[in-house]
Amino acid sequence: MQESRRTFLAWLTGVIAAVIAVLAGVPLLGLFVAPALKRSKELWVDLGPVGKVPENEPTPFTFSYEGATSWLQTMVSGTAYAVRRPGEGIYVLSNICTHLGCPVHWEDELRRFRCPCHGGDFDIEGKVVSGPPPKPLPRYAFRVAKGMLQIRIEPG
């Protein structure tokens, strides 16, 4: 009798403890993941005059924009490669390697984007040619406004 009463109480205590854990845990977990779920408005950032992009020569553009991470507003800079291909038009590649995030650069002699960290190579279209990168270089959404090449950024 005493044992079954204690078992029941232990079970009930466990249930109450679980409820307490959920009640306290949900807000805590929610706050922990909140910044990751926060979406900022997309931003169109100027790269440069679209006429400056020659055919078959990836052209690096440095861009910067005002990013508001938390309560601080800072200038965020980045580089993107604009490529004009005959018949294909223009596309804009990120210079962030898909392996571990190092900045790739265009090697004109090799005709490849090369990652300085682990030797990942990408062709002019951003496809992986060799090395450890698992995916092609990401492409930015872009548009041309009044002759200016713009890419879409989602400030974090």
Add this chain to the structure above:
Amino acid sequence: MLRRLLAWIDEQTQLVGIIHHFLSEPLPKNVGWPHVFGGAALFMFMLQGATGILLMAYYSPSPDHAYEAIQYVSYNLWFGRLVRGLHHWGANAMLLLVGLHMLQSFIWGAYKRPRQIIWAVGVCLLLVTFGLAFSGYLLPWDQKAYWATVVGTNIAGSIPVIGAVVRELIRGGQGVGAITLTRFFTVHVFIFPLLLGGLIVFHIFQVRRRGLTPSFARVGEEDRVPKTQLFYPEQAFRDALFVLPLLVVLLLLAWRLGAPTEPVANPADTAYVPRPEWYFLWLFELLRYFPAQWEFVGAIVLPTLAVALLIVYPYLDRNPERWPGKRPFSIALAAVVFLGVSVLGLSAVVSTPREKPLTAVEKRGQKIFLDLRCNACHGINGRGGTAGPDLARSAPLKAERARKVLEDPTAFNPRSIMPHYRLPREQMDALVAYLVGLTQTSQMPLMPQVGPRKPLSHQEQNWFLNHKFAVLQDPKQCAACHRPAFCQSCHQNRRPDSHLHEWLKFHQGTAAARPAYCAVCHERSFCDRCHRQTLHTGDWLKRHPGPARTQAKVCAACHAQSFCAACHRGAVPPSHGPGWLQQHGKVPDTGCYACHAKDFCAACHRGAVPASHGPAWLQQHGQAKADACSKCHTKQFCTSCHQGARPASHTAPNWMAQHGKTSQANPKVCATCHAQAFCSSCHGLPMPHPTDWMLNHKKVATSTTLTPASTCSRCHEQKFCAQCHG
């Protein structure tokens, strides 16, 4: 599955067995609900730790960012307000529970032999909990945080001889500043939690070693009370059942009220009335009863003695009885202390000015007050702008006067810089109700201030009043951060000082000389609103009569009637005496053109016809004397109508054949409407024929290149030539 996992962990570590053994503590049969406070306080400590760690992940311990970080967590992150509220209300609950736990232990006589050290550690736990509460005060860097720390550290400074040094050590300098904040942060998140955790472990370990005191059993007779229950699950169940509703209450408080936050710390605010949290109110009130030179007695000596007495009391109290009825001195002492602290605390609460709750209408008015940014100029009990009077401290306003002041401040003070507000009646009523209802306890509503901080230049005293000089000095500096809409948010209701008086008359000069100055506050479209039709450029003087008639209001915005008179009435010749306007149509035209171009007449007569042009004028005007017409009209004036509709004289069937005779008889009549070029445009020759035509006409008549023979045949038949040539 779970059992197998636990068995494996136990096999590897023996932890499960240890925990099981620890929790299976036999408890005396009369331990029950009064003993739940200790467990609940432990839960609160864990909750504070969890919420505190998360808040710490978003916090920045610097005066530049602490307030923004707190605001960001509260207003911009999911669950931020709730977690911060939990931390705030959890701290209150923890202090309350620790206090209740101590009180219960004292009344139950649990501090007596052999558990004196448990009690002493408990007192230390209370002190550290107070320390956590006090150090946590400063972290939001709001007004309460700042001033509570100033007062709190000044209490330490009241110690004779070493007070100033102690205060500087606590603050990390002479004033409360960045180092004070980092020190308090370190103490709050690192030193005190570690200390508290260690003391709690020691406290619980001692409780487990000695066992819970059987309720009211005499010292030495505890073993007589049988131990019929286990801590787990019996007492753990009671603890959990007590903690669950407590957590729900805390969640509700956090959800509904959040964590109260005051405006950002402002050391220059002389109007702030610092009041500590409820658990320090008794000490705050106690200090009022001590003169300045004895303040350290109330602030330091008495509390220190009280704590020392609390710690050593178990060793002083040799009474073996635990039943309160048999411990009159101890119970009376506890009652006196409890009552004293309560009375002092209540006294402080009563003496604290309370804000009058707002009615629904006043709340609407408060929103309008903020929407109109009245707070930029006017303060409410020391918070808000300083450009205008503090609305809660100025003379009481009657509703009617408040309404009139809002509608036309210059009616009461011609030099007032306050904008005029023409609000819909309902909004005006609400705003007036709010303003009239302000009292000495009213507070400026709190607004989240997340965003870029103002630059240093804007922190200057009276910046608001002086910003116009900055605009004048370097307008581009303003435009670097602010769009014109920013200026308009205030100035649409109130013109800047520079735009008062005769500004519209002279603004063109400023606009031409310093376009950047205008561009700070105005988009280009702002100029176009007025100037699209009335740009004073190029031939404006010639064009101006038209817009002056059709858009008189636009002119009146800049020009008084006297402005027109400056030209139109001031420089008239003696001939243009009284009655001139009525008579001027009869004057010979020769004199007019000395001063006036012909379109000068059209400037007026386009709308107002002269007396000669009566009702049937249009039908009769073809018979008018050409000289008279040309006084006012150019030839283009005629063609402006007659391009499409021929005059009556030209409608005869054989007009084309006859018109040469008419023109020869009276060339001036033709010239009324037609220029010389009109004739040659048809005739291909100068018309009428020049005087030497008879000598030269052969060359023209026979030429086929320059003037084909057909040119002559336009007017003359073959027989016309035969009349002479036979």
